[in-house]
Amino acid sequence: MLPTADRRPPTNMRWILIDKFIDFESGKRAVAVKACTLGEDHNHDLYPDFPIMSHSLMVESMAQTAGMLVGEARGFKEKVILAKIGRATFHRVVRPGNVITLDATIDQLNDAGASITGIVRLVAQSPLAEVRDDKDSLVAEMEIMFSHIDNNLSGLQFPKDNFVFTESFLDLLRTYRNATTVEI
């Protein structure tokens, strides 16, 4: 399904750090890809003259991938909020021109929240030959947790609308599910 003018949100900022889902097994596992580019201003902000994708934004990319997975598992009824980064280990940097996959697996999921194991890998880009084997491609491993805030923070009021899963995010999933039918 291609985006149409009337479904497009107003000109708000889109802080979407994944480009596309390439695998989505409801309630189990999701894999998204993200291209790191010179055109993203924030990649220039960490080190002068050495643009990289920052580790914190890589965690955010994983949280977006995993957040969609956790949200979809319960029909997007919950407000799914990143609540804890239990562990995050980084093995190599991601630079403009690199493409990474964000592979999220649900370890546990219940009324209160979910725990996720996430693996980030570099996609092999022949003929650049930066990635020689599996060990080379491993960028990061992390354990993250999500809270279903409506169920956990009783007594606090949140907007009724699900502000977590905006149209832009849901479009990512629609794009994945309709990938085979899109013709341009």
Added chain:
Amino acid sequence: MTRDEIQTKVTKVLVDALGVDEEEVTPGAVIRDDLGAESIDFLDIMFRLEKEFGIKIPKGEMMPDNLATNPEYVLNGVVTQKGLDLIKEKMPHAADEYESFKNDPKLESMSKLFTVNSIVNYVESKLK
């Protein structure tokens, strides 16, 4: 599984979930006050216990549900006699901690019921 084995696994769970040193995880250590757990950490601990021991922890089993928001059980920040009775009945794993808590049953002190010891007791009862 022996109590020692349970204790060792519970220690591992707490070290992983809270980033504390093994030496800090003594039987009497209070999960929130001594080991620095915040609310989301309790969910993390429960997930890890379920995984480590292959058990299921139903909602409200480690601690009675909605106790703090029910005026019958908690009034003006103090746990009522009815509330105390409920804790005693539903949390046999925290029987030792309950004995000192009941003398000054402030709601804010309820976290003292959750010690390493009470978690080991709970797991032990689940594995029986």
